Amino acid sequence: MDQRRQIAPTVAWNTKDTTVHLLSVPNFESANGVVGLDGTPTKRMWDTAFGVSFDHERVVPEERMNDYLTDALDIHVHQYGAHNDNGGTRPYSSGVHLYADTDEKLLHGMGMHFDAEPDVITTKAAIRRYDEDDRVLHHADEYRNFASVKSSNAFRESTLGAVLGSPHPGDETFKRWGAFMGLPIRRLGDNSPDDKGPNLEYGRTGDEIYQHYVHNQVLQSILRFGRDGQEAHVLVTSMCTPSWVEPEPLTMTTFNGADRRVIGCLRDTDGRTQSEIVDETGMDQGNVSRSLTGLEEQGFVGIGGTDNSGNLRRTWEGV
Structure with missing residues (x-):
């Protein structure tokens, strides 16, 4: 994608399919200052979206974030595959490559272990597919997609949750942000355009955008549970969490x-x-x-x- 700054708003032109994207930056000329609150900020994206050069200050140092998650928020993350070879990014946005058998087995196992059906967050496409045969979500209490739970308190009283798969908006989204920033974003290395594995690289800025859309969105979904102060257990079926998250082992029986x-x-x-x-x-x-x-x-x-x-x-x- 190429960037055109001849007129406001900022324009990103996709030369492949001749589409045009506009970035309309809010007018803060009369503001004395702008404050943005975000638990998982990507500073360059904030700067681009609002036309302001933010000063980033952390309330909790990164090395204490896992303590904050487990001790202050009382949220315990259990990551399927974290302690064996079953891990992966499990991109569920397309709804094509779903791990239905594994998801059903894990949700059923959680229900048996905790004696309660978990609430589920996954992609809209996965929910649509799973609604068709009623196997996987039969073992869930309530379920919502990643986009619908942003800043949501719908699961604030839920103490048992599962985050199935991970979102991946596609490389075109990353390239569009790069165009708005005046930077080329492309997939590096030998990865094919269809590969969404754990070793994807897009360069320094591209990696930040990728982390925002994938790993940080999974984290934000984890944080939807137990917001009323109760202890919460959340099972994540992908490896898409920030590096500071230290998943706790969960020994539960699963059945065929x-x-x-x-x-x-x-x-x-x-x-x-x-x-x-x-x-x-x-x-x-x-x-x-x-x-x-x-x-x-x-x-x-x-x-x-x-x-x-x-x-x-x-x-x-x-x-």
């Missing part, structure tokens, strides 16, 4: 799809026979039998007597 269906059939009941479970879940006898055997061996399922015909009633014993 067949087990989840059987558990859902048994929970909140006084027990059911195998035939009743088959009828309720639509699974075949063999899969139900194998699932019950495995859950019983692990101590999650017990025997709660028999029905009038002498068939064993299986009961959910909890995790």
Whole structure:
């Protein structure tokens, strides 16, 4: 993108598709000063958007930010993949490459571990896709997209949350900001245009813009939970958090799809026979039998007597 400053407002011209973007800067000529409050500021973007050279002052030093998150705000971040090889950026903005099976497993596991359904923040595209089959969000209480929770207190009383995937507006957004700043922004190295992995590089200014749109937005979503002072636990399924965030390990039991269906059939009941479970879940006898055997061996399922015909009633014993 090229920048044109011949007239106000500032113009960014996309020479590839011949689109024009205008940056309309507010008029602060009569103001004695301008104060901007932002927990995750990108100074150069603030300067560009408002036409003011801000002085950046931190209230909490970066080396104390994780202490502020856990001690002052009482928010505990659990990051899937932080302690193994399952991590990734999980860009969910397109809604194309979703980790539905993993997301369902994790949300179900959180519900079992904390005995409450988590509230979920993810992309609008992911919500649209997950609404279609009602598998993943079936295990959530409420859910919202990244854009709708900015400066929101909707989850202020929520003590259990999950941030699924990460936002990624696309390289054109980064290039447009660069044009407004009079700087070329492009993806560096051998990364393909479709790659949104953890090692993307856009140069110094481009990296700042990328961090703002991806990592800082995930952090802002984390901060939506537990805003009334209660202890909150938030599971993040991507590696897209600022470097100072120190995720805490979370040991919770997760179950495969067949087990989840059987558990859902048994929970909140006084027990059911195998035939009743088959009828309720639509699974075949063999899969139900194998699932019950495995859950019983692990101590999650017990025997709660028999029905009038002498068939064993299986009961959910909890995790």
